[in-house]
Amino acid sequence: MKFLKNIQKLSGCLAAILTNQSAFGYNGKYHFQTYSEIFKLKTIFLPEHGLFAELQDQVSGDQLSYLFGNMEIVNLYGKEETSLVPPRKSLQNIDVVIIDIKDVGSRYYTFLTTAYYILEELSKLKKETGKAPIFLVIDSPNPIGSKVEGSPLLETYQSFVGVKSVLHRHGLTPGGLLTYYNETFQLNVDVVIVPVGIFHPLKTSSFEWVPPSPNIPTQNTCFVYPGMCLLEGTNLSEGRGTTKPFETFGAPYLLGDAKNELDLRMKNHQRGSFLLRNLRFLPTFHKYAGIICEGYQLIVVKPKQFHSLYFALYFLKQLNELFPKEFEYLKGVYEFRSDRPAIELLVGDPFLLEYLYGKHSDSEVETYLLENETSWSKQIKPYRY
Incomplete structure (x- = not known):
């Protein structure tokens, strides 16, 4: 990886930027404001949710309008799939x-997929011209x-919520993952x-957390998201x-003896790494929306031991059997x-999809996951630092 410790070396360069409110500095400024003092900032690319995370998931950013001097605003999450790729100009x-x-x-988190699409377009531009x-990654x-x-993720399942070959929880920084793509x-x-x-x-506390998007309100949310995002592909509220x-989830139909059995099965899963608090909630x-749901709050007790993906896969498998x-x-x-x-795009693996329908045992999926995680950890060693 190429590193640059003094960004002033690029002072005066014409620049475009992909950013949002998560890039906020200790000096009380958004980073794009700071960059405008260093670069000749020409364009701001907007990711899903907008510059200030105003919009919910899967809502087009075409309605957003900002005015920052003479800077061009380019929305990279519109109503059509073609909007995800930056225009060549x-x-x-x-x-x-x-x-x-x-x-x-x-x-699944789409910001670095947007960055990957930009990277691909730069590659095409380089080949042509x-x-x-x-490509400067902060x-x-x-x-x-x-x-x-x-x-x-197998290539046949590749989409905006997953780039081929990457694990559900990848373990890399933005710079590491984007360098992995490039190489x-x-x-x-x-x-x-x-x-x-x-x-x-670099060492900041959770008290300084800036939500990167509307439904990642705290750093704790990130620990459950690798598994709980799968619920987007179901008729459960995530x-x-x-x-x-993602920490609160459920549905109106989680009732009766089947719910009691579900509670018992989940209690014995990954014993000690999490707690499930039974609750009722009313999505706004x-x-x-406006309907009482029976469900849970997922409380991670031991983050190093908790396996969010396996938790979600196991939970969905039980639901399929009990309801x-x-x-x-x-x-x-x-x-x-x-x-x-959606569930196929999110899971992205035939073996794990078969597990959801009871075609593999719990021990088989545990072994399968461990083998893949060990292999990935070796593969990405050059991209960790």
Whole structure:
């Protein structure tokens, strides 16, 4: 990886930036404001949710409007799939594309997929013209550390919520993952990493957490998200419309003897690494808005031992057995793809999908996950620092 510790060396360069409110500095300024004092900032690329995370998931940013001097605002999450790729003219006649946006450590999280699409376009531009802007990544810590979970996403399941070959919980920083893309897929872009510490202390507490998107309100949310995001592909509420999305989840039909049996089965799963608090909740929007749901709060007690993906897979498998008439996997368009249901795009692995339908034992899936996680950890060693 190429590192640059003094960003002033690029002073005066024409630049475009992918960023949002998560890039906020100790001096009380958003980083794009600081960059405008260093670079000739020409374009701001907007990710999903907008510059200040105003919009909910899967809501087009075409409605957003900002005015920052003469800067061009380019929305990279519109109503059509083509909007996800930056227009070629926005990448021409600039020296640097800056990526300064926080990740939460899961492959579903779309910000680094947007960055990957920019990286791909720079690669195409370089092949066609012989040159392309520098891809400058302002790197920040992974909020859930270097632990990994899951299995590689197969190419047939690739979508905006997952780039091929990456695990569900990848264990890399933005700079590490984007360098992995550049080298593994032979994109040959000039990727340069700058530690975020030049703008903000690297060791920050959870009290300084800036929500990168509307439904990641705390750092704790990031620990459950690698598994609980799977609930987006089901008729369970993943807690959107509550104050603790992904930590709060359930549905109106979780009642009766089947619910009691579900409680018992979950109590014996990954014993000691989490607690499940039974509760009722009323989503104010999204699934079951205005309807009382029976469900849980997921409380992670031992983050190093808790396996969020396996928790979610196991939970969904039990639901499929105990609530066969009520529980469903959703169909229809999800993140611009309609050829596969959301659960397939999120899980991204035939073996794990078969497990959800009872075709593999718990011990088999545990072994499978461990093998894939060990392999991935070896593969990404060059991209950790």
